[in-house]
Amino acid sequence: MAFWDEKSLEEMSPAEWEALCDGCGRCCLIKLEDEEAGLLITSDVHCKLLDGDTCACTDYPGRQKQVPDCIKLTPQNITEIKWIPTTCAYRRLAEGKGLAWWHPLVSGDPQTVVDVGVSVKGRTFSELDIAPDDWENHAVDWPEWEPPEEL
Numbered sequence: 001m002a003f004w005d006e007k008s009l010e011e012m013s014p015a016e017w018e019a020l021c022d023g024c025g026r027c028c029l030i031k032l033e034d035e036e037a038g039l040l041i042t043s044d045v046h047c048k049l050l051d052g053d054t055c056a057c058t059d060y061p062g063r064q065k066q067v068p069d070c071i072k073l074t075p076q077n078i079t080e081i082k083w084i085p086t087t088c089a090y091r092r093l094a095e096g097k098g099l100a101w102w103h104p105l106v107s108g109d110p111q112t113v114v115d116v117g118v119s120v121k122g123r124t125f126s127e128l129d130i131a132p133d134d135w136e137n138h139a140v141d142w143p144e145w146e147p148p149e150e151l
């Protein structure tokens, strides 16, 4: 049985925990607050440390020093953070859904995250290139899209 089916999130080793990330980059998009509606809206503007083409953090070990808002996911906080995408592997496992068919650990190919449309690859702008006043014009709903559960 695969480790993600066998173990709880609490039981996973640091390496297993890291391997669960599908590399979609959705959690690295800037959120906009709609105070009236009490909502957080996702934008297509990404954190200054995200590489928009590889969807990798360019300073993963030092990320929290450089970006104090960057949240380190844990088995405890994954169910508490409302804006974590429903496609996120950690959230899915915490909700008992298992990994999706397009997850690289299941498909065996990191490209399936891109092909299925979950990855933010090539679809975002760096916060360094967009003035904060303009972020509201970058509100998008596509990062909340979910692929079908089966092929």
Ligand code: SF4
Residues within 6 Å of the ligand: 020, 021, 022, 023, 024, 025, 026, 027, 028, 073, 085, 087, 088, 089, 090
């Ligand atoms: S949303 Fe989840 S799976 Fe996607 S990059 Fe963030 S932590 Fe990884």
Ligand code: SF4
Residues within 6 Å of the ligand: 027, 028, 029, 047, 048, 049, 050, 051, 056, 057, 058, 059, 060, 063, 064, 067, 070, 071
């Ligand atoms: S610091 Fe890295 S992991 Fe954190 S939001 Fe930015 S790109 Fe993502």
